[in-house]
Amino acid sequence: MATKKRSAPPRSNSSSKLSAGLLPWMGIAGLVILIDQLTKVTITRMFSYGESHPVTAFFNLVLVYNPGAAFSFLGSASGWQRYFFTGVGIAAAIFIVFLLKRHAGQRMFCAALALILGGALGNVTDRIAYGHVIDFLDIYIGRWHWPAFNIADSAICIGAVLFVIDELRRVNK
Secondary structure: OOOOOOOOOOOOHHHHHHHHHHHHHHHHHHHHHHHHHHHHHHHHHHOOOOOEEEEEOOEEEEEEEEOOOHHHOOOOOOOHHHHHHHHHHHHHHHHHHHHHHHOOOOHHHHHHHHHHHHHHHHHHHHHHHHOOEEEEEEEEEOOEEOOOEOHHHHHHHHHHHHHHHHHHHHHOO
8 A cells, every 4th residue: 555655844944044154153163173172282292291492582382281270270189170171161062052053143242152162172172082181372471471271272262352342342232
């Protein structure tokens, strides 16, 4: 007995528009992750742990590991912080993707979130692969050194600044 083939319901364009709206922001996040990971691999192949090379009068390249969070927060804890910060990074990434889907048309807001997403996932990648984050950018004035950081950290900071600028613009409208 032949059965009548049912045709699939027509697809809504809102789903494809949503994906298309999300694509540029995911591309930016992916680019941040790619650049972050490539620079970290390059540094780990060229430097020994703790090795430092001056680049300018205020900037060095140095290979250090950070088992903690920003500014080595909880860096000397017993190891639980690896899993905690990995979980926080993944939860933040999920929330950011949700926000990107809801606000895909807000350019500066989404650019900020995309940079933060890429940076968070770049550092999560390190925590999963190595148990620590690889830092290598060292800025200093005289004997005062800013804690070493990486491309992912830079993207997070730039994203945070863009986020603040975007919010100030909205408030002033």
